[in-house]
Amino acid sequence: MKILLVKLSSLGDVVHTLPVVQDILAARPDAQIDWVVEASFAPLLTPLLGSGLRNVIPCELRRWRKSPFSPATRMAWRAFMRELQSQHYDAVIDLQGLTKSALVAWLARLAPGGQRYAMANQTEGSGYEAPTRWVADVAVTLAPHSHAVQRGRALCARALGYTPAALPDYGLNRAPALAGQAPAAPEIIAFVHGSSRADKLWPLENWLALGRQLMAQGYHIALPHGSDAELAMSQAIAAGLNGEEGDARATVWPRLPLDTLTRQLAQCAGVIGVDSGLSHIAVALDLPHVQIYNFDTAWRTGPLPAAPDASVARQLSVFAQPTPTVQAVVRAWQRCSSVPSDKAA
Structure with a gap:
């Protein structure tokens, strides 16, 4: 057929x-x-x-x-x-x-x-x-x-x-090109901060506060981007996290073709991002993922629960207005990053 x-x-x-x-x-x-x-x-x-x-x-x-x-x-x-x-x-x-x-x-x-x-x-x-x-x-x-x-x-x-x-x-x-991808060492969390809509974005100061907490736990931060505006934001986050002492644990990725970017994300320990295409790729890769919503639309585009009666999930959405707090996102990350994958590889 x-x-x-x-x-x-x-x-x-x-x-x-x-x-x-x-x-x-x-x-x-x-x-x-x-x-x-x-x-x-x-x-x-x-x-x-x-x-x-x-x-x-x-x-x-x-x-x-x-x-x-x-x-x-x-x-x-x-x-x-x-x-x-x-x-x-x-x-x-x-x-x-x-x-x-x-x-x-x-x-x-x-x-x-x-x-x-x-x-x-x-x-x-x-x-x-x-x-x-x-x-x-x-x-x-x-x-x-x-x-x-x-x-x-x-x-x-x-x-x-x-x-x-x-x-x-x-x-x-x-997919042969993606199956069996192991997380890179040290463990990297990708921040997907960009979106085609400005009203979906999360403030710079929130990304910095989140990054500092995760780096204190030993994580490195990866910053993908797909436009000049997103590159500028990635650079601002990296500068704020690395500081004047030369810490290099926040890295701005080069602008990558979509297939290469997907392979890079597949090697991350997880992804935290706003409602955007890259965040949805994180869900498709079954990565631990927190999706940040300023609007109550996660029911339509956000991560689906792992099962109808599931009390835990590897992908979670966080919604609040005007925007979710850093601590709400941290709590969601702690929950989803502790859940093992149950999907076929």
Whole structure:
């Protein structure tokens, strides 16, 4: 069975969709799965090639729409179309629910008897546009109050007729490029301080106070970044933690490609971060992780509990307004860092 998944962006949304690959393979071991994604996020999926995905089809709709009639865009579009339409699919599943993903789903070719599937309705806090159901042969009604991970899993399960496992498996720990990664020595905690939204950020003084407490416990601090503004923040945190005495236990990582950055995170003892794509990667890697929320939206995008009745978890969200305190984050880290992994490697 040939299946095309359409989930283009953004980074966090792509991470939340990863479990559908393992769900499908558990139900249909012979499935051949392709995925259309924005090119900037394709490196996250490449470790799954050969251990879940057959092919990753990158596109650049975000860039193409800025200059739709330029020779470079027309050439890139033709190349994308050749790759997209090189296969005939038994199922095309639009997991995005937007006009751009509906267009991609409509352009994909179906095998005889094949069908296009999409969401029939918006779910709370998520974007949705009507063309997604106009294009679909089968529109699946979903619970209006759904976690982002569970929404995608439910759509694929209903479309393909199976019951998914209770807990999501993101598949990254099965990928040859990431499986068996041991934490680096000395133990490193990555601070994911950057987000595309300023109102999700945590104050500099909080990162400094948190870093000092963790460094007093023997941890080193890693500071990834993905933009010039995030680099400046990483440098400010490192300068504040290392001080004038030349302590070098807070390190600003170079700006890394997404696949390399994922491998680096996999070697950390854990991650503490705001609601962002890198924080969601930490969850997918099953690292001890605390996710910081200034808004009560962790029910939709934050870490899922390890089990419905679990009293402890390796990933926890902390919410308060205007922002969580340092001590609340420290307590959450102490709880999640003491919980062993129970996921397959």
